[in-house]
Amino acid sequence: MDKAVSRTPRTRIQARNREAILDAALDVFSQHGFRGATLDQIAEVAGLSKPNLLYYFPSKEAIHVRLLSGLMDSWLDPLRHLGDAGEPVDEIVAYALRKLDMARTLPRESRLFANEIVQGAPRVLDMIEGPLKTLVDDKAALIGGWAQEGRIAPVDPHHLIFSIWATTQHYADFDVQVRGILTPEGDAHFAEAAGFLTTLYTNLLTIRP
Template structure:
């Protein structure tokens, strides 16, 4: 069987256009509410043309999710055992917040998948995600045992970081409705607030 032909420039361009359009549609409507017609229209392609690149809605969604899981795990992987514990965790908080600022559609895509019971990424959740969280929770517990962090449950600390940072992507409409339309200012204020909150919570009592 001959090797697959290399992607042409037009094929790459159309594939990226479809994935970008699908990210818009899936993040707004969820998997169940999205249709191939909506994705094709958003991408500026006909539905038959879209089906030349992806055989189904499921295939497009799977392609988006497979790339998203690596992106989602990278900030936690960067937690450095050799670093200063409080500052390492605060840096992780700020990386997650910056991800919400830069990748709000991806955050909503992930949230929609989780709210539906994660039928298409359960293997990753019970596999790579769980293993990485357990590993970093173990590191946090070591820091706590050495008196370098306040004694807080490590897994729930990580969950709280996800909640406080991804809120600004997943509930963007609510944030702007309360604080006004200046999204950049909201993220700058959130960074200051969250850094202070976690430093205060994590610094061990003297």
């Protein structure tokens, strides 16, 4: 049998197992945090033995770092799209809605990141102080420029960005609390939240006569 052919199924199995481990770890870490999660839990959710899991990742921390590294790039993407192509208020509101949609579609990822930050960000501090800070500072300068030009109401750009994070990621990080209070049908409350946040940030940023 051709060696290249014989290696192909094994490679596909390896790729599938790695994805199964990462998906299972995302479940476990988002529920229990890094400290509360165990390799046994991850292996069980992935449907693999612990020795099999350790063939792909040497430690719990290696899995966690791999997840966070991939997550950080996705997390920065909505902010990267904040630009000067449209009207400033519309651009900022659109950014808030993109963040809200991430809370709806990627709740496990949001909780994973929140758990890491609460613990002091030991595995992503270099990314926070590096790429994330650079991007936030760049977009804050853009927003500050709009305010100076009189295109939006005066606002502290960094705290505006922080407020958008708080008002959108809340719906993922505190999902149980939100659903317990609102008892929504499915994800209906996200449409309501989108309407509220659109009004909130439009009113905050629009210059009044």
